Amino acid sequence: MDKDEAEAPYAARERVWRGEHVAFTPMEPDDAGLIQHWRADPVAAREIGIWPGPLHELRERLAAHAEDRTRDDFLVLLPDDTPIGHIALHEEDFIDGTAEVYLLLAPEHRGKGYGADALAALTDLAFGELPLHRVEAVTHTDNAASLATLERAGFTREGVRRSSCLHRGRRHDNALLALLREEWEAQTRPRSWDHA
Numbered sequence: 001m002d003k004d005e006a007e008a009p010y011a012a013r014e015r016v017w018r019g020e021h022v023a024f025t026p027m028e029p030d031d032a033g034l035i036q037h038w039r040a041d042p043v044a045a046r047e048i049g050i051w052p053g054p055l056h057e058l059r060e061r062l063a064a065h066a067e068d069r070t071r072d073d074f075l076v077l078l079p080d081d082t083p084i085g086h087i088a089l090h091e092e093d094f095i096d097g098t099a100e101v102y103l104l105l106a107p108e109h110r111g112k113g114y115g116a117d118a119l120a121a122l123t124d125l126a127f128g129e130l131p132l133h134r135v136e137a138v139t140h141t142d143n144a145a146s147l148a149t150l151e152r153a154g155f156t157r158e159g160v161r162r163s164s165c166l167h168r169g170r171r172h173d174n175a176l177l178a179l180l181r182e183e184w185e186a187q188t189r190p191r192s193w194d195h196a
Helices: 003-010 029-039 042-048 055-067 114-128 144-152 181-186
Strands: 023-026 072-077 083-093 098-105 134-140 156-167 170-180
Touching (some): 029 083, 144 170
Antiparallel strands (some): 083 098
């Protein structure tokens, strides 16, 4: 898939939510090729622990996600409509007011502040539009880039899930981070609705 093929279907997509420099459009089953391409990156595969499987299975999973009322999945877009990532709230529990975040950025768009911007926009959605009280994130304890991005977005490290991940024949620890509604309310940054 070349760059023009990857970007062509996204120009007409509706932007349903905004960050300061990024926007969200709902994930579609036809996005499977793009997501699989990002997941094939060795750094992403190691950091998030997901290896690309058959494209048809990913397409079916994205179709199922669209019907799943416990999750909200989005493509992250730049102002020129370039898709740069996949972000989601999943395992949404509106009774307990909890959810977990997921973020995958294309390799060429990491380290530019887009991850923190997307997470800020997602937490604005979680706390400004949804009845959530706590949003969690899990990442490897040695994933310095992810930990820094989450902390820039206001997440606090709460603990370690010891030996909770298997990668390349070795057990790894995962860090648990969270952002609570009152912590989000105390943030002084502009909100997503201020960028409309």
